[in-house]
Amino acid sequence: MSDGTVFEVAGLSFAYPGHAPSLVEVSFTVAPGERVALLGANGSGKSTLLYLLDGLCFAGSGTVTAFGQALGEAVLDHPPFGPRFRREVGFLFQNSDVQLFSPTVEEELAFGPLQLGWTTEEVRARIEDTLALLELTHLRDRRPQSLSGGEKKRVALASLLILNPSVLLLDEPTSGLDPRSQGLLARVRPRARAERGAPARGGPAAAGGAERRAPARSAQPGGCAPALSRRCGAHARAPRRSPRPVPSPPGRGLG
Ligand SMILES: Nc1ncnc2c1ncn2[C@@H]1O[C@H](COP(=O)(O)OP(=O)(O)OP(=O)(O)O)[C@@H](O)[C@H]1O
Numbered sequence: 001m002s003d004g005t006v007f008e009v010a011g012l013s014f015a016y017p018g019h020a021p022s023l024v025e026v027s028f029t030v031a032p033g034e035r036v037a038l039l040g041a042n043g044s045g046k047s048t049l050l051y052l053l054d055g056l057c058f059a060g061s062g063t064v065t066a067f068g069q070a071l072g073e074a075v076l077d078h079p080p081f082g083p084r085f086r087r088e089v090g091f092l093f094q095n096s097d098v099q100l101f102s103p104t105v106e107e108e109l110a111f112g113p114l115q116l117g118w119t120t121e122e123v124r125a126r127i128e129d130t131l132a133l134l135e136l137t138h139l140r141d142r143r144p145q146s147l148s149g150g151e152k153k154r155v156a157l158a159s160l161l162i163l164n165p166s167v168l169l170l171d172e173p174t175s176g177l178d179p180r181s182q183g184l185l186a187r188v189r190p191r192a193r194a195e196r197g198a199p200a201r202g203g204p205a206a207a208g209g210a211e212r213r214a215p216a217r218s219a220q221p222g223g224c225a226p227a228l229s230r231r232c233g234a235h236a237r238a239p240r241r242s243p244r245p246v247p248s249p250p251g252r253g254l255g
């Protein structure tokens, strides 16, 4: 994957089928190490833009390029780019309920690593690290759907961080979090560039780099957002973490 830019968005427009455009002529780039805040009114297209960056929806016109590759269904569905993109980019949904589906918090965290074929020892060690990082150890046996909103958000975040992605797309990451939990979030960093290709274990490293703000341009700046949907109509692709049986469910077996 190219090291030049992480994302390059050029003339991007997008409309949900049968609806007015949500994004019109959006252009920007994100360099490795940069942290970018998307600011905009409810309904201005922040979540939609993140879906497009994550390859969950596709541009109506214009392009979204990630790691030097224009995103489209074909490249994301096939190796080598598709699986590598999915490993490199972690996406936190605005609504944690669409992201959590496992019977326990521990299994939620184990899902991704087991799909990638990590050893039981690697999965166990990384679960411990990640639970501790987000102060979730006491919740490891809880059913994710039974948690509070802030707890769910931390579990959803943990399920991303355990894979040690180099890019984090976080949709409203602090909403519903108390000040202490927001402090935990501030410690979270994507894997640094220098670590690319390294085994995905250990705590998330500081990516460093500049911070800048890129307001989302919207066709409907005062629009009212509906409940978050993972579907983008005709442009939709399957959610990344759909419920599937894991090769060897950890449960207490990992403990
Ligand atoms: N599945 C959908 N089908 C049709 N229109 C949608 C869909 N999802 C979002 N929209 C519309 O697209 C526009 C952008 O919505 P989006 O959720 O991206 O906004 P947002 O900036 O994330 O809002 P919020 O701050 O409330 O999270 C809104 O007008 C919204 O009504």
Ligand SMILES: [Mg+2]
Pocket (backbone or CB within 6 Å): 046, 047, 048, 094, 171, 225
């Ligand atoms: Mg949103």
